[in-house]
Amino acid sequence: MADPAAVPVLTIDGPSGSGKGTISRLVAERLGWRLLDSGALYRAVGYAAGEEGIDLSDAEAVTRCARTVKIRFQPSADGGETRVLVNGHDATDELRTETAGAAASAIAVIPSVREALVDLQHAFRKAPGLVADGRDMGTVIFPDAAHKFFLTASAAERAKRRYKQLKDKGLSVTLATLQREIEARDERDASRPVAPLKPAEGAVVIDTTGMPIDEVVAKVFAVVRP
Numbered sequence: 470m471a472d473p474a475a476v477p478v479l480t481i482d483g484p485s486g487s488g489k490g491t492i493s494r495l496v497a498e499r500l501g502w503r504l505l506d507s508g509a510l511y512r513a514v515g516y517a518a519g520e521e522g523i524d525l526s527d528a529e530a531v532t533r534c535a536r537t538v539k540i541r542f543q544p545s546a547d548g549g550e551t552r553v554l555v556n557g558h559d560a561t562d563e564l565r566t567e568t569a570g571a572a573a574s575a576i577a578v579i580p581s582v583r584e585a586l587v588d589l590q591h592a593f594r595k596a597p598g599l600v601a602d603g604r605d606m607g608t609v610i611f612p613d614a615a616h617k618f619f620l621t622a623s624a625a626e627r628a629k630r631r632y633k634q635l636k637d638k639g640l641s642v643t644l645a646t647l648q649r650e651i652e653a654r655d656e657r658d659a660s661r662p663v664a665p666l667k668p669a670e671g672a673v674v675i676d677t678t679g680m681p682i683d684e685v686v687a688k689v690f691a692v693v694r695p
């Protein structure tokens with residue numbers, strides 16, 4: 470079997486709404502590489518735990534859930550959004566809400582939950598390459614990645630982006646609440662002792678405030694040069 474460590478990885482970390490998912494998808498498409506949306510795994514565990522009636526601060530029960538939950542990414546038949554199946558149920562719509570983001574952030578502070586998801590994340594590393602998006606892709610999960618990026622943008626701009634995204638999907642949200650939730654999540658993700666949100670050593674930091682998506686992609690490819 471080919472050595473997974475020989476498969477190139479490009480990591481894109483950053484806070485909520487910085488554009489990680491969008492940029493990762495575009496970069497992976499252009500390189501013809503696989504994609505790992507690690508945030509979806511944490512969201513899925515938070516969701517599955519909630520479905521089982523588990524208190525999200527019960528580290529033991531949430532860890533058991535993280536070890537047993539079945540998460541499957543299913544490309545949509547019409548080329549649209551990838552569906553996320555959690556224990557066989559299509560939970561894509563539930564997972565995109567800010568409630569699911571907050572639940573993911575809450576269970577992500579539990580070290581044994583993070584450990585339970587490591588092998589699953591490493592399994593995405595398959596030829597010809599992987600683009601991995603999250604909080605600790607460059608620092609913890611793929612420290613040997615060839616290219617590491619960290620996207621940021623002002624909290625106000627990230628809240629505006631998320632507001633538009635959720636409104637477009639028909640969800641009822643307010644800008645002020647979203648900005649508060651995003652700032653609370655930033656604070657928790659960046660201050661936790663294990664795998665906190667921070668740029669990996671040597672990561673290229675891109676402040677995307679006021680920068681169009683194609684320009685961010687161009688900045689990535691200025692470094693990667695396919």
Ligand SMILES: Nc1ncnc2c1ncn2[C@@H]1O[C@H](COP(=O)(O)OP(=O)(O)O)[C@@H](O)[C@H]1O
Binds near residue numbers: 484
């Ligand atoms: N540079 C950008 N300028 C404007 N909008 C952006 C930019 N990057 C992403 N977006 C939009 O912001 C929203 C959140 O982006 P997303 O990629 O989901 O962020 P993240 O994965 O970091 O939470 C999406 O609707 C996306 O289209």
Ligand SMILES: Nc1ccn([C@H]2C[C@H](O)[C@@H](COP(=O)(O)OP(=O)(O)O)O2)c(=O)n1
Binds near residue numbers: 490508573604605606
């Ligand atoms: N690699 C990761 C990815 C996500 N998390 C946690 C922390 C985040 O607030 C939640 C949700 O992450 P996700 O990337 O889906 O959220 P955003 O799209 O950035 O809003 O999961 C993590 O701890 N480590």
